[in-house]
Amino acid sequence: MQYFVVMIDYGRRGREAIVDPELTRREVVSRVASGEYTNISFIHEIAERSVEDVTDDILAEAALPEILPTGADLQANTQDHVRDLRKHEPV
Template sequence: MQYFVVMIDYGRRGREAVVDPEMTRRDVVARIASGEYSNVSFIHEIVDRSVADVTADIMSEAALPEIDGRDADLQAVRLDHLRDLRKHEQV
């Protein structure tokens, strides 16, 4: 059995441990990146009977979204830049 415990700190209102056995690592990262989980105190990954603090790893994953550049049209970006330069030359 594997699951994550996300401890959220609400300040004076207290803390809440979010534990959902159906939630995957990807789900935790997505919820942090979207802002659904903020003020995270720690994230523990429970696997069988061992506990690992994965806070730093998951927070860094959530801060750096993966960007798939395979479909990017880099030539169009270059041509847009040249068009902007021509506008400034005409002024």
């Protein structure tokens, strides 16, 4: 049997442990990435008789990759900026 324990800290209101044996690693990562799980204290993976802290691994998996703008995006941004400047020119 394998399952995950996600401990969420609500500050003064206390903590909540989310334990669902049917929750897979992929679903935990998805919920962290979507923002459903925030203020995470820790995430433990329980497998058979061992406990492993997988907080850093799951947070790293859930992080969205930084997408750098392409040349076309930069060109469009420049054209938009020039158009906005023209709006404020005296007639």
